[in-house]
Amino acid sequence: MSMANGPDSPRTAVSNPPVQPMASNLGAGDLIRRSATSDLPPPTRQLTPVAKLIDVSKCIGCKACQSACIEWNDTLPAVGENVGVYENPHDLTENMFTLMRFTEWVNPATDSLEWLIRKDGCMHCADPGCLKACPAPGAIVQYSNGIVDFIHENCIGCGYCVKGCPFNIPRISKADHRSYKCTLCSDRVAVGQGPACAKACPTQAIVFGTKEDMKKHAEGRIADLKSRGYSQAGLYDPPGVGGTHVMYVLHHADKPQIYAGLPENPSISPLVQSWKGVTKYVGMAAMSMLAVGSVIHGVFGRANRVSREEEEEAERLVEQGDETPPHDPRERRP
Amino acid sequence: MSSSAAKPPAKPRLVYAQPGDAVEPGKPVTVSRYGPLARLNHWITAGSLILLAVSGLALFTPSLYFLTELFGGGQNTRALHPWIGVVLFVSFFVFFLQLWRANLPEKVDVVWLSKIKDVVGGHEENLPELGKYNAGQKFIFWGMVALILLLIATGVMIWEQYFATYFGIPLRRVAVLVHSIAAVLIICIFILHVYAAIWTRGTLRAMTRGTVTGGWAWRHHRKWLRELAGLRRAETRKTGPAE
Structure with a gap:
């Protein structure tokens, strides 16, 4: 695309890096959204959209992607405990940005056991709920x-991104109170490399390239799966979040839920939308109108003042008493 | 106290007067409205509410994020806000115990509310005689009670540092929305409360010195004043004047 402004997005994760140092190709001019920022200048160029494609039918569950992720991002997940399941660690953590999730599923059509393995992690939504x-x-x-x-x-560690995310991905560190998730190896992509997980995958179940190329590649894989009897094979690129830059090829694309709860039609929760939308605007308007109205009335309105006569009435009451009963005859309670 | 006392009028049963309320003759008459503990609690609650509003608004809208600087940055704001909420909850809880009885609704509150035009116009002569609180003050009191309960409950649910794992994400989404709506409402009530206290001249000193003038009590809370005057007469009769 705009090669004149420097290198564009990398096309693959397979090639080896050049040995000479490279400047980062992802800078402030490449931002299209920035959290809590309304006056972000438009990007200086348009990079070719990238995507990671995860073909669950080719995954062998070796966890090389997890190891590569830990190594590249230099995280140190705690040594776990075996509780009799394959997931290790048991969930995504601030030190484990990607996780193989294993599901034993009996296909009702064939009555055979299928071992479903899905590499979980940030989907890099086009409409990111975390950012919103x-x-x-x-x-x-x-x-x-x-x-x-x-x-x-x-990051301030408030956990709002956790509520915004439709995929339950961000994790807040107990050590530094900051939120962590898969970066799609933005630091590798910035120097022409694909993500570490894709690089490490021995079966190329994880591939990386432009989003367009990945969709084409997925088409071929889906055609192959269909020819092998998986009539519902398809691409998971959910439109509810504007599409994602991490996509799956699923052999049962009609039932994403069976893959360890992959959401059927994810979108930013209406609760989050109204919290960040109408509540904010109506709330700010109500509070400022009330505050401004009070000041105006306070400056221009007539204050409620106690008169001299009222002070005298009170003095008379206290000095001489009055005949009125001291309290309401309609008693409230014993 | 004891009804077997021989002296004619027994000490009047108190409906509006709260412990510590009293009249002091003079020109003008001085009426004790809030004791030192109630005032201390009030100002702890008020200070916490202001700090909570400022830190909360900073995280509510990006245009006010700069307010986090007052707390030493976003991380500190995030860490401090819930603890200030705990302080407010505790201090308000004590305040609640001190005030709730005098804030129970009465029939006269309906009459007062039906004459809201005279209230806003400052025509106290058209309003019924009232006890220690009017319906507006009671609304503010019970509004604060309800919203503070809502805010502490939803606030705990979204207190990421300690309680995140106890509540599911769908519930936390509800909590964060309810928390922000309740916060907007309590800030609105807070503005009303402060404004009413300033507009009604002679009110602020009730929370600073603890006293109001007799004229203020006559104008706004006459039944309360009558009760206190009666109480004083009963006491001077018992002990003898100017002992």
Whole structure:
């Protein structure tokens, strides 16, 4: 695309990196969204949108992607405990940005057991709920290539992104109170490399490239699966969040839920939408109108003052008493 | 107290007067309205509410995010806000115990509300005689009670640092929405409360010095004043004047 302004998005995760140092190709001019920022200047160029495609039918559950993720991102997940399931660790954590989720599913059509393995992690939504919910300016950004990234020095650890995310992905660190998730290896993409997980995958169940190329690649895979009897094979690129930059090829695309609860039709919750939309605007308007109205009435209105006569009435009452009963005859309670 | 006392009028049963309320003759008459503990509690609650509003608004709308600087940045604001909420909840709870009885609704509150035009116009002469609180003050009291309960309950649910894992994400989404709506409402009630206290001249000193003038009590809370005057007469009769 706009090669004149420098290198564009990488096309693959397979090639080896050049050995000479490279400048980062993802900068402030590539932002298309920035959390809690309304005056973001338009991006200086449009990078080609990228995507990671995860073909669950080719995944062998080796967890090489998890190891590569830990190694590249230099995280240290705690040593786990075996409770008799394959997931390790048991959930995504601030130190584990991607997780193989294993499901034993009996296909009612064939009565055979299918072992479903889905690599869970951030989907890099085109319409990111985390970014919408985030109150801290610049803590979550979206690049024109589609990557949604957390900028940790701006993160305040409030957990709003957790509520905004339709996929239950962000995790808040108990150590530094900042939110963590898959970056789509934005630091690798910035220097022409694909994500570490895609690079490490031994079966190429994880591939990386432009979103367009990945959709084409998925078409071929889906045709192959259909020819093998998976009539419902399809691409998971949910339109409810504007599409995603991490996509799945599913052999049962009509039932995404069976893959460890992959949402059927994810979108930003209406609760989050109204919290960040109508509540904010109506609330701010109500509070400021009341405050301004009070000041105006206070300055121009007539104050409620006690008169001299009322002070005298009170003095008379206290000095001489009055004949009125001291309290309401309609007693409230014993 | 004891009804077996031989002296004619027994001490009048108190309906509006709260412990510590009293009249002091003079020009003008001085009426004790809030004791030191109630005032202390009030100002702890007020201070916490202001800090909560400022820190909460900073996280509510990006245009006010700069307010986090007052707390030493976003991380500190996020960490402090819930603890200030706990302080407010505790201090308001004590305040509640001190005030709730005098804020129970009465029939006269309906009459007062039906004459809201005279209230806003400052025509106290058209309004019924009232006890220690009018319907507006009671509305503010019970509004605060309800919203503070709602805010502490939803606030705990979204207190990421300690309670995030106890509540599911769908519930936390409800909580964060309810928390922000309740916060908007309590800020509106807070503005009304402050404005009414300033507009009704002679009110602020009830929460600073703890006293109001007799004329203020006569104008706004006459039944309460009558009761206190009666109480004083009963006491001076018992002990003898100017002992």
